[in-house]
Amino acid sequence: MISVPPRLRARAAAVWGAEGARWADALPATAADVAARWQLTLGPAYPPSLNWVARARRADGTPAVLKLGVPSAGHLAGEAAALAAWAGRGAVRLLARDDERGALLLERAEPGGTAAALVPADDDAATDALIAAIRRLHRPAPPGVALPELAARRGAFAANLREWPGSVPVPLVRRADALFGELVAAPTGRVVLHGDLHHDNLLRAGREPWLAIDPHGLVGDPSYEPAALLYNPLGAAAGAVGAVDAVALLPRRIERLAAGLGADRDRVVAWGFVQAVLSEVWTADTGGPPDGRPLAVAEALLPLLR
Incomplete structure (x- = not known):
């Protein structure tokens, strides 16, 4: 089970109100469900912002990133559409998406560093x-x-x-x-x-x-x-x-x-x-x-x- 950082919970509630609070409450179960369906082993989470983002590894050992957000907000659908349009040119690749759960599986940029x-x-x-x-x-x-x-x-x-x-x-x-x-x-x-x-x-x-x-x-x-x-x-x-x-x-x-x-x-x-x-x-x-x-x-x- 993952833990929900207090900062993420507070930001979700501030931006999306009761819906954001419900999303944060359901986040551990959502992450577990998505990880099981996509056959992911989850690693440490990144520092929180408006989404929950964590390192992951696919069944074949490929490193990836799992990103979860409030589904109805629509921002992850926009991110997915942009990444799909670029198809890996200049941006990380979109590996999978689940709009109903607000989930994206992304290529992990390595070695990383901004x-x-x-x-x-x-x-x-x-x-x-x-x-x-x-x-x-x-x-x-x-x-x-x-x-x-x-x-x-x-x-x-x-x-x-x-x-x-x-x-x-x-x-x-x-x-x-x-x-x-x-x-x-x-x-x-x-x-x-x-x-x-x-x-x-x-x-x-x-x-x-x-x-x-x-x-x-x-x-x-x-x-x-x-x-x-x-x-x-x-x-x-x-x-x-x-x-x-x-x-x-x-x-x-x-x-x-x-x-x-x-x-x-x-x-x-x-x-x-x-x-x-x-x-x-x-x-x-x-x-x-x-x-x-x-x-x-x-x-x-x-x-x-x-």
Whole structure:
């Protein structure tokens, strides 16, 4: 039997209410059931976030990762659809899925270790690894792919202003909302997006030098993709030893991303601002502890907007 970390139980209840609490209560039984049906030997769990994720080994000895989440939330279905569309190109492979139980079986990237370990000592190498991943992942969205549109994320700004006004500075939320509308109205293409590609979601691997994990799964403008990495890696708390000063790294990151992706610099800046504000909105709206580093990046990018 697995144990459910108190932090995971609390986060599930905070985000999904009673349903999240019921999911956490049923998690040991769900894990045991899925492991039996997929013939898995479960190993140690990874640090908890919004899902329960653990090392696993298949019947043939192949290493894998088992990921369980609240089934009705739909986020694991989006992850599965994105991974299926990429079919192992630039990302871990999807080995099996069970939408009814909110379960995914994934390729394990080995030796592992994230691109965050390169920052700040070799931030250029980390940025280049993310650029290479984006170039591998971005392919035209196949017809009928079961993924939401990037444009759907815009609704979070209006919800924040309506339900939690002032939790994020209102002028920034309004500016990000308007800019989001302008950017999605004039996309530079339409591809399958990771939607949360940053240093902690890129792992060292053997099959390819780096493989992406944990995609949100979206369809939309490719120039949106590097936005999340501008305020990452978060790692240590702001002001603590080991915290990354993302603001100081911004100018070089922006120039390197624009050159490496063949992207318009102004769009890199604009999407970076929008996503940094959106990150703060998500945190505020789900009751997460304030961090402030995405907000600091947004404020640093604000004078660069055109």
